[in-house]
Amino acid sequence: MHSPHVQNQPETFNEQPKDEQEIQPDQLLDDQPQAQGEIEYHLFLDGRPCDENGNLLPPGAKPVLPEALSANDWSPYRDRIEFETAEVLYKKIQMSAGDIDALLDLWRASFIKCGLVDQNTRFANKDDLYWMVDSTSAGDVPWESFLLSYNGEIPKENAPGWMRQEFDVWFKNPRTIIQNMLSNQVFSGKTNFVPYQKFNDKGEQEYKDFMSGKWAWKQADKISTDPTTYSSSFVPVILGSDKTTVSVATGQNEYYPLYIAVGNVHNNVRRAHRNAVALLGFLAIPKTDKKYANDPKFRRFSTQLFHTSMSHILQGLKPGMLVPEIVRCADMHLRHVIYGIGPYIANYPEQALLACIIQGWCARCIVLPNNLNGEGGQHSHDHTEVLADFLDPHVLQDQYGIPFTHDFPRADIHKILAPDLLHQVIKGTFKDHLVTWVENYLNLMYGKKRAEEISDDIDRQ
Template identity: 45%
Template structure:
């Protein structure tokens, strides 16, 4: 006989499971949340549009999904599901996967069905197919920055080296986040104010804050942006260095998210915060690492790299881009640079202030 929790409408097969549920959820019941009222921005109100940016009539359904069964670069659905199972779910090692393919091939031979496993030849074949995926991907690119000042014969090594930055196209990353159906029920299309009583404001997700509302007011000063959706870009870095295979080259990872996604979804979904950049870390000899010239170069390298990285978003900060959203609708979207989450030393680098000063 099962055990049933009436408030949660959930059945438990064992008494121990039922008791554990009661201890977790009913021993100290949470008070019911107060009833909220919402006020949304009336100019940047994220009205749906067509692919050309023309506002749609009220209650127009989103365009139908493309149901064409195209599994490329995978041969078919079973090949895709095998890759998903091996690479993502169980994280099979290369040798183990190759051995599995050999076993499946042997089974085919015994049954007189040829010398093909029906899936992949070996692990390298699997990885090559996965790397060929294009839909929804933001491929990595690179650029190199060098010191461009005078180079005397005794110039230090840091002036002679090139510093390579690896980055994804930030506009493509934002587009992929915006159109992800996983965010459909955890996505704020407009800045909003939430009240749980008379003059009692509640701040929850990013779009409920003062900053998002004020930015929307600034953007809405241009009538051409009316009925657009505001998409704040959030950046973050933890100053953790990642060494590549050479063992001596280090990079500084930078992460990107968008303010429309709810806090809960941002914490739970790996695609709500994406590694987007690996910044170069210049090095100097002991004799030069404390030189003012080297310190200035490090700051210039950092800021010039960010300028290059964020450049794809620049046009969309004044002119709306038509983007597909999690609910399937298209909306005219205006981007904006939101907060940069960093520890204090990096705040000094970002703000261009003296160590010990407040970045504000």
């Protein structure tokens, strides 16, 4: 194991009163008959607005707005002059540290020359300016970092470099990012605060935005078994990651970005970005010599490095997965929200890493890859729990692997891996399978020369 060391209402909501003694969450079944052409919102997680103390507001009540800041409030700066000085030096000009010190010394000298000996410049030096900028609460979410390193037994001689290396992981607070997304007024009218089911005139369920799907509804059913969550809004946290090589003007540098979004925002808004998808962090990429690349210790360490990093980055969401917290939303209403880790978007190699399986195996079921028609159950945290009861923790970690979601109350990586449209459907099914099959068929039927002529004709089409 590797312990991280830290350095530094839908738009219209259900307004009908509910009798908690007569209707229970386990009665909300997907196969219940539905009236034609209707929308049904979840009865218990119905996203009712509240005040700053968590008291539910009556239907139709106006939002409880925050106190407006004074026009003369420039905190943490003392006044407007100090704010604009920092803005010019740090943001507009991006002046170097040495030049900032030189300018402040000249400013101080001008005070002395004018007889204002007791007057100080706005900033004592560059460090004073940087401290003030870092103390500014408005703006983007600040970056944080922590270090991870191998803590197993290290050979005295010829130890690979990765065993002695410290890996730097940078991230932003996911809870703050999510709250910024939920409160973004650009998304007002484009956010669903409640899971819902929409049915057409034939009584068939229709799917549009994320919160109209079965997964969100089932998660709300599970959450609402706890009466303390009633009237909350479910916020599914969507994650995605993939190694990226940037070659333009960077010398083939590799990056490992981690992205975050919320399922409440309408799909068309998320596809158009508009701050509905945010960069959450940069994961570490362990490297080694080719002779160590397939070393089981290195492969286990790479997996553990990933899952330990993910667990640490997402720790800030864990309290809000059990106890609802009050958050300002895009329509300016306050609501109780409860988080859950939703779909994780990744290509197959990334899915294998996330599910702690061997390449070539399925990330969702335990059917053997050489017998896909055989019988087998689903991967689950319950299976991991059974192994944990009988195996030594080190054996469990080294030989099976423990997904980072095992530490979280509302997350199961085996159930939230989303199919990868590009790599698994377009590239995998069409290019790697269908196109290759057609090429082999042409070679067998017409011979190599004629097959190439037909392939050229297909390409021209």
